[in-house]
Amino acid sequence: xxxxxxxxxxxxxxxxxxxxxxxxxxxxxxxxxxxxxxxxxxxxxxxxxxxxxxxxxxxxxxxxxxxxxxxxxxxxxxxxxxxxxxxxxxxxxxxxxxxxxxxxxxxxxxxxxxxxxxxxxxxxxxxxxxxxxxxxxxxxxxxxxxxxxxxxxxxxxx
Numbered sequence: 437x438x439x440x441x442x443x444x445x446x447x448x449x450x451x452x453x454x455x456x457x458x459x460x461x462x463x464x465x466x467x468x469x470x471x472x473x474x475x476x477x478x479x480x481x482x483x484x485x486x487x488x489x490x491x492x493x494x495x496x497x498x499x500x501x502x503x504x505x506x507x508x509x510x511x512x513x514x515x516x517x518x519x520x521x522x523x524x525x526x527x528x529x530x531x532x533x534x535x536x537x538x539x540x541x542x543x544x545x546x547x548x549x550x551x552x553x554x555x556x557x558x559x560x561x562x563x564x565x566x567x568x569x570x571x572x573x574x575x576x577x578x579x580x581x582x583x584x585x586x587x588x589x590x591x592x593x594x
Contacts (some may be wrong), residue, residue, distance in 0.1 A: 526582055531567060533577045533588045548573050549579075 498506050534548040534555070549559050551565055557571045570578045570585065578587050 461467055506542065526559060531568065531581075531586075531588055532580060532591050533572075535590055536572065536574060545572065549577065 498508075500506070529552050530550075532550040534550065536545050536547045538545050545559065547560075547569060549556050549558050549569065551567055556564050558564065560569055560571060562569050566581060568580045570580050572578065575589050576588070576589050578585055581588075
């Protein structure tokens with residue numbers, strides 16, 4: 437009998453604690469309207485007035501306090517503005533790559549490159565119309581034009 441009584445007392449205590457926890461959760465999920473109105477009434481905004489700052493100038497002292505010598509500021513040399521060179525608009529020359537031929541005996545590779553509509557046969561290092569062939573393989577070539585490098589993929593003809 438004594439054990440049952442202790443069990444019922446503990447059961448009531450557990451139910452009371454869980455009831456308080458549930459009440460707190462419901463209270464935070466659904467707050468009452470009065471609390472928000474009271475909080476809104478308490479908040480007010482009062483901008484602070486901006487204070488004027490004192491203006492001061494820093495003057496250069498002519499005498500060095502440690503050495504006793506006079507300080508003479510170094511005059512800046514007047515330089516003439518350098519006229520800028522007008523940038524010449526770069527005209528991009530159309531370049532297409534159509535493949536390569538390799539000789540088994542001499543291991544020399546010749547690339548078929550179309551430059552400005554004219555098909556050329558080039559080797560690595562050749563330069564035609566200011567376009568230099570830097571490197572190449574079966575799928576791509578790398579050319580240099582006006583110190584800019586471009587990689588061009590092979591284009592197929594039908």
